[in-house]
Amino acid sequence: xxxxxxxxxxxxxxxxxxxxxxxxxxxxxxxxxxxxxxxxxxxxxxxxxxxxxxxxxxxxxxxxxxxxxxxxxxxxxxxxxxxxxxxxxxxxxxxxxxxxxxxxxxxxxxxxxxxxxxxxxxxxxxxxxxxxxxxxxxxxxxxxxxxxxxxxxxxxxxxxxxxxxxxxxxxxxxxxxxxxxxxxxxxxxxxxxxxxxxxxxxxxxxxxxxxxxxxxxxxxxxxxxxxxxxxxxxxxxxxxxxxxxxxxxxxxxxxxxxxxxxxxxxxxxxxxxxxxxxxxxxxxxxxxxxxxxxxxxxxxxxxxxxxxxxxxxxxxxxxxxxxxxxxxxxxxxxxxxxxxx
Numbered sequence: 001x002x003x004x005x006x007x008x009x010x011x012x013x014x015x016x017x018x019x020x021x022x023x024x025x026x027x028x029x030x031x032x033x034x035x036x037x038x039x040x041x042x043x044x045x046x047x048x049x050x051x052x053x054x055x056x057x058x059x060x061x062x063x064x065x066x067x068x069x070x071x072x073x074x075x076x077x078x079x080x081x082x083x084x085x086x087x088x089x090x091x092x093x094x095x096x097x098x099x100x101x102x103x104x105x106x107x108x109x110x111x112x113x114x115x116x117x118x119x120x121x122x123x124x125x126x127x128x129x130x131x132x133x134x135x136x137x138x139x140x141x142x143x144x145x146x147x148x149x150x151x152x153x154x155x156x157x158x159x160x161x162x163x164x165x166x167x168x169x170x171x172x173x174x175x176x177x178x179x180x181x182x183x184x185x186x187x188x189x190x191x192x193x194x195x196x197x198x199x200x201x202x203x204x205x206x207x208x209x210x211x212x213x214x215x216x217x218x219x220x221x222x223x224x225x226x227x228x229x230x231x232x233x234x235x236x237x238x239x240x241x242x243x244x245x246x247x248x249x250x251x252x253x254x255x256x257x258x259x260x261x262x263x264x265x266x267x268x269x270x271x272x273x274x275x276x277x278x279x280x281x282x283x284x285x286x287x288x289x290x291x292x293x294x295x296x297x298x299x300x301x302x303x304x305x306x307x308x309x310x311x312x313x314x315x316x317x318x319x320x321x322x323x324x325x326x327x328x329x330x331x332x333x334x335x336x337x338x339x340x341x
Contacts, residue, residue: 027058028244030237033070034083036063036181038200038287039106039229041270042255042295043083048269051254055247055340061273065180067153074099080237081248085154086306087313089232094323098235100330102245102337103252104302108219108293109228110155111203112162113188114195118144119214127216129167133174136194143175147187147196150178152318154226155197155219157309160316162222188213201274201287208283218292226309227302228293238333249337253297260295263288299329 034040043061046052052059062079064070071088073079075097082089083105093099114122118136125131136144148156156178163169179187185202187193189209195216198206207213219226231252238245259266267285275284296302303325310322 027053027056028241029058029060030081030241030244030248031060031062031079032081032083033062033064033073033079035065035067035070035085035229036274037109037229038270038274038290039109039293040083041259041266041288042105042252042297043231044273045259045266045269046251046255048272049255049258051251052248055251057244057248057251065182068150074232074234077234077236080234080241082232083229084232086227086230086302087152087154087157087309087318089230090306090310090323090325090328091152091319093328099232100235100238100333101230101299101328102233102238102330102333103231103249104227104296104299105230105252105256106228106293106295107225107302107305110158110197110199110219111290111292112159112195112197112216112222113203113206114214114216115188115191115193116212118194119212119216122214122216129163130169130173133167133169137173143173144194145175145177145192147177147179147184147193149181149184149197151316152313154228154309155199157313157316157318158219158223158226159197161312162217166222200290200292201279201284203292204287204290205279205283218290220292220294223305223309223312225302225305227305230299230302233330233333238330242333245333246337247340249334250340253338256295256297259288297334299331299334303329 034043047059067084067088070082070084071092074082075092089099121136122132125135133144148159181199184196185198185206188196188206207215233245263285267281267288271281271284307325314322
């Protein structure tokens with residue numbers, strides 16, 4: 001009896017150590033790739049506030065500075081979930097990749113800003129894009145140099161739509177240069193560009209740092225209801241971990257509501273991912289409430305705008321034929337995920 005009591009006493013301190021691995025084993029590993037934009041804030045929040053762990057998910061985040069690198073990793077099978085614009089996912093699916101959108105995340109997410117000279121031209125032209133860019137070229141003897149993401153990126157498509165369809169800008173009045181998300185921000189701050197499409201929080205941060213840079217127009221006005229970031233999952237992950245996928249959707253919906261209703265609470269978690277230790281949390285909170293975006297989660301909400309976006313990309317030459325949207329939006333996984341909320 002004494003020996004038994006001694007054994008229990010001696011091993012009592014080991015119980016937490018022995019139990020810990022089994023607790024960790026219950027969390028399903030989920031490899032998630034993302035582009036560093038404000039539209040993915042719900043993802044950053046559910047990782048940062050511990051709700052992913054509470055949902056039994058062990059999320060490993062991988063950052064990509066542009067869409068092409070992200071979709072390449074997704075297509076290779078090294079990622080289970082991708083938080084990115086809708087167009088690359090539609091293209092991947094049309095090429096045979098088994099992937100679908102399990103949740104929308106945001107509408108919009110970017111804005112066009114102008115440096116001092118171009119901002120002055122816009123002010124003098126009454127904010128009319130065609131007149132502003134024409135006046136800039138007449139004054140400076142060259143087209144305005146505009147930075148944006150590489151071809152095919154949703155913010156880039158929105159920029160083209162605003163320039164040619166909305167603003168009726170003469171093509172000779174602008175020069176468009178594609179670059180990475182962070183590179184375009186740095187180029188704008190350095191004065192190397194006359195204007196740029198900036199994703200939030202850069203669209204808030206850059207004018208903060210240089211008040212002579214002006215926000216001209218937000219993405220939803222550049223392309224009506226333009227879909228921003230979506231949460232897409234591979235077919236392999238959905239088949240192998242269906243319950244985990246549903247719990248991810250549930251946690252994502254909860255986190256989206258927190259971002260929408262209490263941006264100040266979500267801001268520290270978003271700042272940890274997007275701020276790089278140098279962007280104030282207050283700036284992130286303002287970016288979360290930016291007019292450049294709104295938050296939605298139900299996939300069917302963005303279907304009409306997605307079809308319009310893809311059709312316009314055919315016109316731009318991004319691809320010959322618009323990828324079909326049939327089967328692209330996985331409403332059933334989303335509905336089951338709502339029950340996990």
